[in-house]
Amino acid sequence: MKFAFLADPLDHFKIYKDTTFAMMSEAARRGHEVYAFQQKDMAFEGDRVTANVARIAMTGDAEQWYRADPAAPVSLDMFDAVLVRKDPPFNMEYVYLTYLLEIAQKQGARVFNRPEAIRSHNEKLAIAQFPQFTSPTLVTSDAARLKAFHAQHKDVILKPLDGMGGAGIFRVKEDGMNLGSVIETLTVNGAHSIMAQRYIPDIAKGDKRVLLIGGQVVPYCLARIPQGGEVRGNLAAGGLGVAQPISERDREIGETLGPILFERGLLLVGLDVIGDCLTEINVTSPTCFQEIAQQTGFNVAGMFIDAVEKQ
Structure with missing residues (x-):
């Protein structure tokens, strides 16, 4: 199969923790062809959505982890899966990206997460659809x-x-x-x-990332624990990531939302849960695959590629 990753520049990846890198590595390990492109590489021209896409070879070298063939313009429907891994901010450029991907989808491209579903689920506001779980x-x-x-x-x-x-x-x-x-x-x-x-005082125990893949709950979450007097547990803000089995409440939230969000076209979702409360629904480029895998041995990327293959 041919997997095309719409991502930020590959040279910026921190491969020891990057979730997109884990996805690419697992896909390549299974013998799939891996391609990559950025939003700036896309265009609508004539009657097609195309992108300048480069085939990627994983080298196994931590310093220079990939080799890229020269990029060439291709129609996105030539791929078995187009995987959206573009980080926020979710600004108008991101909205325009979802419009282009939606056109490509109508031309036969298989896009995950579905662009209209990304657009319809603001990562903060989407929790308002599930008030039974929020503070x-x-x-x-x-x-x-x-x-x-x-x-x-x-x-x-x-x-x-x-x-x-x-x-x-x-x-x-x-x-x-x-x-x-x-x-x-x-x-x-x-x-x-x-x-x-x-x-929510339980932030002291961590802002938990609960992952949903193909509507199913990953059995481990990553509790991102604030450090040094911080109120934020985000890893980008210096939080300490501790993998742990999901709680009964985590499972209840995940099993309620999983099938609903999957039906809407969201193959991969990252729920943020503090204590017993749902605080965010992340749909653009959910992370924490590697931290969970490294600490528990559970192959999150494997579960994700399984779900893509099934689709």
């Missing part, structure tokens, strides 16, 4: 509503709707220190909607 949450650009939410819940988290890696997340405690300034900054003086959530 009290408010989405608004109105400062008065945000201040009232803080007055009610005393200790809150405020964050933008389009961030990643913990960027732009603030905690405001009961004293309300800098609440007005945080609201002004995140909403750009009321121009942008943001999310407020009641603070």
Whole structure:
């Protein structure tokens, strides 16, 4: 089979932890052909969506981990699977990417995750579809509503709707220190909607990444534990990743959402769970494959490639 990975520049990969690298390695190990391209390599021209795509050979060398053939323009429907691994920010360029991929899909390309499903599931706002699993949450650009939410819940988290890696997340405690300034900054003086959530003390035990593959729950999660007084557990913000078996509550959330999201075209989903509460639904380029595999021996990439092959 031919697998094409739509990703960020390969030279930027940290292969000791990169999930896309793990996917590529597993696909290559099984004898599949691996290709790669970036968003800037895509075009709609004439009546086709094409991309300048390069075939990739995995070298096994940590320093120069791949060799790339010269890129050539091809129609995306020539591949058995086009795997979307483009990182946020989810800005208008990302939206345009999903439109192009949707056109390619109508021309016969098999795209995972489905572009319309990525577009329809904002990674922060999508939790509003499953309120039975969330802590009290408010989405608004109105400062008065945000201040009232803080007055009610005393200790809150405020964050933008389009961030990643913990960027732009603030905690405001009961004293309300800098609440007005945080609201002004995140909403750009009321121009942008943001999310407020009641603070969950269980963040001290980790912000758990629960993975769903093909509608099924991966049996281990990665608890990303804040370090050094940080409120954020994100690995990009310095959190410590500790793999552990999923809890009964994790499984309940995953088994409820898994079939629903899979039916919508989301082959791979990363749920963020703090304590017993669902806080985010990650659909663009979920990570943590390698950390789980290294600490537990469970081949997450193998489960993922199994699911792609089945599709």
